[in-house]
Amino acid sequence: MKLIFLGTNGWYSTSTGNTVSALITAPERYIVLDAGDGIQHLDKYVKDNKPIDIFLSHFHLDHVIGLHIQPKFRFMKNKFRIFGQPGTKKWLNILVNNPFTASYALLKKQGFDVSIHELREGENKIDEYTVHTAPLVHADPCWGFRFEIMCEKEKKIISYCTDTGPCENIVKLSKNADALITECGLLPGEPIPVSWPHMNPEDGAKLAKEANVKKLIFTHFAPHKYLDVKMRENAQAEARKIFPNAFAATDGEEFEI
Numbered sequence: 486m487k488l489i490f491l492g493t494n495g496w497y498s499t500s501t502g503n504t505v506s507a508l509i510t511a512p513e514r515y516i517v518l519d520a521g522d523g524i525q526h527l528d529k530y531v532k533d534n535k536p537i538d539i540f541l542s543h544f545h546l547d548h549v550i551g552l553h554i555q556p557k558f559r560f561m562k563n564k565f566r567i568f569g570q571p572g573t574k575k576w577l578n579i580l581v582n583n584p585f586t587a588s589y590a591l592l593k594k595q596g597f598d599v600s601i602h603e604l605r606e607g608e609n610k611i612d613e614y615t616v617h618t619a620p621l622v623h624a625d626p627c628w629g630f631r632f633e634i635m636c637e638k639e640k641k642i643i644s645y646c647t648d649t650g651p652c653e654n655i656v657k658l659s660k661n662a663d664a665l666i667t668e669c670g671l672l673p674g675e676p677i678p679v680s681w682p683h684m685n686p687e688d689g690a691k692l693a694k695e696a697n698v699k700k701l702i703f704t705h706f707a708p709h710k711y712l713d714v715k716m717r718e719n720a721q722a723e724a725r726k727i728f729p730n731a732f733a734a735t736d737g738e739e740f741e742i
Contacts, residue, residue, distance in 0.1 A: 486636045488740045489530055492523015495670055495705040496547050502736040504547040505705045511634050513613050518645045524551035534562040541569040543627035544576050553586045559597040567601045570628045574601045619658055621649035624681045631658040641742055647705045650682030659696035663742050668705035673723040686720040690727035701731040
């Protein structure tokens with residue numbers, strides 16, 4: 486099973502990366518983590534007609550603006566489902582609609598198989614895999630996810646917790662995970678803003694160590710702070726002082742899970 490990063494910037498795209506989106510190539514389906522404009526690269530990696538499930542952590546534009554790009558995929562034969570917290574149907578029917586972009590109603594008339602589903606906090610059984618959800622600490626309601634997926638008779642666990650300050654729910658969602666994907670919105674040693682919580686690499690490393698994860702992967706780098714890949718490598722080095730198996734992702738990078 487592969488984890489592929491389609492976009493690794495927060496806020497806005499730069500030459501370093503598109504806004505945040507990642508792809509899990511699970512045995513029975515593709516799972517997409519957030520829909521920043523990095524989702525435009527999805528068709529490079531979708532090789533068959535397996536269903537595609539998109540999970541939205543929250544509705545800040547750097548996490549959903551790629552839904553405007555979804556019509557690019559309407560000629561694919563895959564079935565799309567979008568999952569999010571309560572209120573997802575309401576907000577997407579505003580955002581993915583006139584006068585901002587083509588509506589889902591129009592896309593469905595054109596044969597695009599897409600549906601929207603709202604999750605409950607806690608455990609959600611979705612076909613052959615399970616997703617656990619919990620709220621994180623951010624300026625607007627934001628959810629973290631724990632995916633439990635069977636792969637060759639072995640359960641793989643991937644935790645996705647981005648756009649958040651440090652909190653106990655990250656540890657709960659990540660306990661003994663094969664991979665924790667979290668954010669690096671702040672520079673090494675930078676304090677957490679009270680009004681708009683994010684994390685620095687040391688914060689993420691401490692949480693990964695507490696949760697006993699196998700691998701820590703950073704994404705959602707603040708583009709006005711991380712001006713090039715070398716600055717991400719420095720964040721990775723600082724995190725490895727606390728948690729040695731830490732990685733700073735870049736667009737197009739792939740990890741075996």
